[in-house]
Amino acid sequence: MTQFKKRLQIFLFPFVLLAVAGDRCLGMLDDGLDALRRHGLGDWPAALLLLLPAVILLSLFSLYPMGASLQMSFFGGRHGEGDFVGLANYTEALNNPDFRRSFLVTLYYVLGVVPLTVSLSFIIAFGLFKITRGRGLLRSLYFLPYVTSAVAAAMVWRSLFHPQQGVVNLLFSYLGFSPQNWLLEPRGILHLLSHGWIPADLGPSLGLCCIMLFDIWHGSGFMIAVFLAGLSVIPRELEEAARMDGAGEWRLMWHVTLPLLSPTIFFLSIVGVIKAFQAFNSFYALTHAGGLPDTQNLILYVYAQFYQYGYWGYGAAVATLLVLVIVALTLLQWRVLGRKVFYS
Amino acid sequence: MKFNRLLLYLFLCCGAFLALYPFLWMLGASFKTLNEASTPSLNLLPKVWQWSNVTETFRAAPFGLYFFNSFLVAGSVCLSVCATSLMAGYAFARLQFKGRQLLFFIILGSMMVPFELTFIPNFVLISRLGWYNSYAALIVPWCVSAFSIFLMRQAFLALPRDFYDAAVLDGCGHLRFLVRIGIPLVMPSLVTVALFAFLGSYNALLWPLIVTADDSCRVVQIGLVAFYSDAGARLNLLMCASSIIILPTVLIYFVAQRYFVQTTMGTGIKG
Numbered sequence: 001m002t003q004f005k006k007r008l009q010i011f012l013f014p015f016v017l018l019a020v021a022g023d024r025c026l027g028m029l030d031d032g033l034d035a036l037r038r039h040g041l042g043d044w045p046a047a048l049l050l051l052l053p054a055v056i057l058l059s060l061f062s063l064y065p066m067g068a069s070l071q072m073s074f075f076g077g078r079h080g081e082g083d084f085v086g087l088a089n090y091t092e093a094l095n096n097p098d099f100r101r102s103f104l105v106t107l108y109y110v111l112g113v114v115p116l117t118v119s120l121s122f123i124i125a126f127g128l129f130k131i132t133r134g135r136g137l138l139r140s141l142y143f144l145p146y147v148t149s150a151v152a153a154a155m156v157w158r159s160l161f162h163p164q165q166g167v168v169n170l171l172f173s174y175l176g177f178s179p180q181n182w183l184l185e186p187r188g189i190l191h192l193l194s195h196g197w198i199p200a201d202l203g204p205s206l207g208l209c210c211i212m213l214f215d216i217w218h219g220s221g222f223m224i225a226v227f228l229a230g231l232s233v234i235p236r237e238l239e240e241a242a243r244m245d246g247a248g249e250w251r252l253m254w255h256v257t258l259p260l261l262s263p264t265i266f267f268l269s270i271v272g273v274i275k276a277f278q279a280f281n282s283f284y285a286l287t288h289a290g291g292l293p294d295t296q297n298l299i300l301y302v303y304a305q306f307y308q309y310g311y312w313g314y315g316a317a318v319a320t321l322l323v324l325v326i327v328a329l330t331l332l333q334w335r336v337l338g339r340k341v342f343y344s
Numbered sequence: 345m346k347f348n349r350l351l352l353y354l355f356l357c358c359g360a361f362l363a364l365y366p367f368l369w370m371l372g373a374s375f376k377t378l379n380e381a382s383t384p385s386l387n388l389l390p391k392v393w394q395w396s397n398v399t400e401t402f403r404a405a406p407f408g409l410y411f412f413n414s415f416l417v418a419g420s421v422c423l424s425v426c427a428t429s430l431m432a433g434y435a436f437a438r439l440q441f442k443g444r445q446l447l448f449f450i451i452l453g454s455m456m457v458p459f460e461l462t463f464i465p466n467f468v469l470i471s472r473l474g475w476y477n478s479y480a481a482l483i484v485p486w487c488v489s490a491f492s493i494f495l496m497r498q499a500f501l502a503l504p505r506d507f508y509d510a511a512v513l514d515g516c517g518h519l520r521f522l523v524r525i526g527i528p529l530v531m532p533s534l535v536t537v538a539l540f541a542f543l544g545s546y547n548a549l550l551w552p553l554i555v556t557a558d559d560s561c562r563v564v565q566i567g568l569v570a571f572y573s574d575a576g577a578r579l580n581l582l583m584c585a586s587s588i589i590i591l592p593t594v595l596i597y598f599v600a601q602r603y604f605v606q607t608t609m610g611t612g613i614k615g
Contacts, residue, residue, distance in 0.1 A: 023520070030517025043439040046518050050435040051447070054428045054488045061485040062454045065465035072464065080468065127356050131349070140601060141360045144367070147597040149547045151565045152586035155572060156370045159579060167369065170384040217363065278458060281549045285569065299460055299550075306464055307554060319460045326458060 073317035078310040089317035099318065101293050102301040106277060106322075108204040109297060112212045113219075113279075114272040118265065121220045125227030126257075139228060146221035154285035157214050158183065183210045183286055186294045205294040207287070215282050219275075223268050230264035231257075259342045266341045270333055277326050298322050367590070374398075374584035381580040394580070401584045405574070406559055410567035415592075417482045417563060418545040424487035425541035426534060432488075433496025434522050438508065448497075455490040459550075467554050481555040482563070486545060492537040499533035500526065535603035543593060564589050 029049075036045045073089055076082035093099045124142060128135050145153065160167050161182040169179040180192075185206035190198040192206060204212070234257065242256050258265075280299045287295045296304075298318065306315030368388050373381045375397055376390040402408060436448050466485055475481040503526070511521045527534065549565045556562050562570070571585055597604075 023524070026519045026523060027517070030519050033519070034517055043441045043518075047435045047439045047441040047444075050431040050439070050518075054432040054451070054493060055447070057428070057484070057488040058451060058454050058490065060469075061466055061488075062457050062462060062490075063450075065462035065469070066457050068465035068468070069461050072468075124356070124359055127352055130352060131356070134353075138356055138360055140598070142363055143601075144594065144597070145363055147543055147593050148367075148590045149565060149568075149593065151547075151549055151568050152589045153366060155568065155582055155586045156366045159373070159583070160366060160369065165382045165384055165579070167384055167386065170386070217366075221363075274458070278460060281547075284549065284553075302460060302464075303550070306467075312464060312468070316464050319464065323458055323461050 069316045070320060072313050073320050075313040077313065080312045082313060085313070089314045090321065092314065093318050093321060098293065098296075099298075099301065102296045102298050105204075105208060105294065106297045108208060109212060109279065110273060110276040112204065112209070113215050113276050114269060116212075117216045117220050117223060118268055118272060120216065121223035121268075122227055122261075122265070124220070125224045125231060126253075128224070128228060129231045139225065142224050143221035145218050148218075150218060150281035151285045153218060154214065154282060157210075158286060161210055180206065183207050183295075184292075186292055207292065207295045211282055211286050211295060214286060215276075215279060218282065219272075223272075226268060227261070227264060230261050234260045262341045266337055269337065270330060273329060273333065274326055277322065277329075370583050370587055370590075373580055374587045376580050378578060378580050381583065397580055397584045398588070401581045401588070404578070404581055405567060405571045405585070407564070407567060407571075407585060407588065409559060410562055410564045413479075413561050414546055414563040414565075417479060418542050420479075420483045421486045421545040422538050422542040424483070425489050425492055426538050428488045429492035429496045429537055430522070430527065430530075430534065432493045433498075434500050434518075434526060436493070436497045437500035439518070451490050451493060455494070463551065463554065470555055476555060477557040477561060479561055482552060482561065485551075486541075489537075489541065492541065495533050495537055496530065499530040503529055532603040535600050539596065539600045539604055542596065546593060 033046045033049075037043065072080065074084055074086060076085040076088060128139055128142075131138075159165065161169075163169060163179065163181050163184065166182070168182065172179055185192075187200040187205060188198065188203040189206045189209050190203040191200040238256055238260070239252060242252055247255070278299060279297060280303070283295065283297050283300050284303075299322075302315050302318050302322070305311045305318065372388040372390060375393045375395065377392075377394055380390060432451075436444065470476055470481045470485070473480075475484075507525060507529070508521055511525055516524070546563075547565065548563075549569075552563050552566050553569075556566060559567075568585055568589060572582060
């Protein structure tokens with residue numbers, strides 16, 4: 001035992017030395033900063049020291065690219081070797097049928113995923129809030145899809161929705177429905193549901209709906225956690241007072257819980273829309289780099305134009321258009337939804 | 345009332361089962377024979393557990409190398425994000441200097457710059473620096489996160505000022521206070537920042553896809569996509585690879601979730 005202790009001490013000795021030396025260095029730095037402060041420089045030297053790495057990296061990889069991207073979008077050609085073409089990239093994008101198609105796909109996706117994820121997460125969080133036993137465990141289980149890699153999970157979903165080998169079609173055949181092509185189906189879901197009454201190219205395709213389903217599954221854990229945090233800070237007295245006044249469960253929900261939770265709903269829908277416009281992993285991994293126009297969203301389109309074909313300027317122009325749409329929609333949401341938010 | 349409660353539990357458990365079903369199926373299929381995995385059935389468990397699938401997966405593609413790369417990249421990103429956001433968060437919360445508000449708003453504003461606007465110029469920048477297909481390209485652009493800086497600033501603002509005053513009396517300056525007293529006190533927020541940084545880097549796909557060219561610095565996500573195109577027909581091995589890739593994140597999440605919950609509650613993302 002003493003032998004072991006001795007070895008441990010020898011092993012730990014360098015680390016202790018290092019810690020002491022580090023502390024001394026910090027102390028000397030502190031003394032230096034203190035001397036500078038006494039010369040009337042205030043906290044500036046310390047702030048410079050602490051902020052320098054963050055500011056350099058942020059301006060290099062986040063602020064500079066914003067300007068650079070805008071500049072690139074005015075140049076034609078491939079691999080950044082073209083001439084100045086003004087707004088030609090933008091007009092070309094707006095007239096390009098592929099761009100319009102992928103814009104429509106993105107729009108369907110956002111309109112489908114965000115409201116469904118928010119409402120589903122609210123229902124589950126509300127249920128979890130009502131129970132006491134096992135709440136922590138169930139919340140962790142619901143959160144699990146969110147921390148897992150979208151690529152690995154997409155591989156599983158592809159197998160579950162496989163037309164021949166998948167479990168989903170097996171269940172469908174048990175229930176007496178005809179098997180579907182799921183992710184590989186380019187026809188619209190409305191077309192399939194109406195038995196061909198509605199034309200096949202109207203509305204989102206069945207493949208796109210599967211991608212939406214995947215992202216609802218993958219993203220709801222985060223929203224459930226945020227909703228639970230929001231629910232737990234609602235003051236109990238208000239609910240009790242409403243109950244005293246004879247409000248039923250439904251009226252309590254509509255007139256007390258939901259208004260008090262509106263800041264959370266507002267936050268989640270704004271973040272949700274921004275994230276949904278930028279979805280890439282699920283689209284890429286579920287369709288393997290797409291190819292099918294009915295499941296190609298704008299980010300995949302930018303990726304293909306930029307990386308596979310080398311149209312840097314055109315890709316940057318499409319990205320800029322996408323960002324403009326996101327900003328416009330966020331502002332619109334802010335105006336329309338923001339007015340209904342109740343801040344206590 | 346009791347019946348209602350039972351119904352609620354039933355509903356929540358069904359939901360949890362649906363949320364977990366893909367994972368259960370994946371784990372089962374990882375240890376099935378190829379034939380068993382590719383025939384559709386509701387049996388989650390394999391008839392005979394094929395433990396050899398694990399070694400076979402590592403033989404079929406260089407997953408060992410991919411894992412080394414992924415952990416190296418995600419670990420470095422995690423440590424650097426922690427360091428930069430601790431430092432910047434402390435400066436914004438505790439130091440008095442001119443232009444603090446302005447700088448803070450610029451950093452918050454950079455949070456709104458979406459990834460699609462930055463990845464094309466960033467790729468060009470990385471190639472000009474000669475970092476294409478290297479670890480630096482995967483690590484350096486992600487070493488700062490504006491959101492983490494914001495979180496750490498909130499954590500430091502929540503500390504009582506008296507702690508600092510007492511430390512100064514004992515001869516501490518800002519740096520020593522930050523390292524010896526600040527860090528232990530903001531641990532819950534720091535763990536959350538570390539968790540998100542690690543997961544974000546480990547699960548990233550688009551950026552590694554753009555800046556890597558061959559196996560030498562490919563991460564697991566890219567490796568899995570490549571494995572799918574090479575060996576898509578070997579479903580059991582594909583599922584085994586997916587399980588192995590998901591496993592570390594799940595373990596890390598379960599270890600760190602105590603802190604994570606505390607922070608979501610504490611910062612109160614209330615709007």
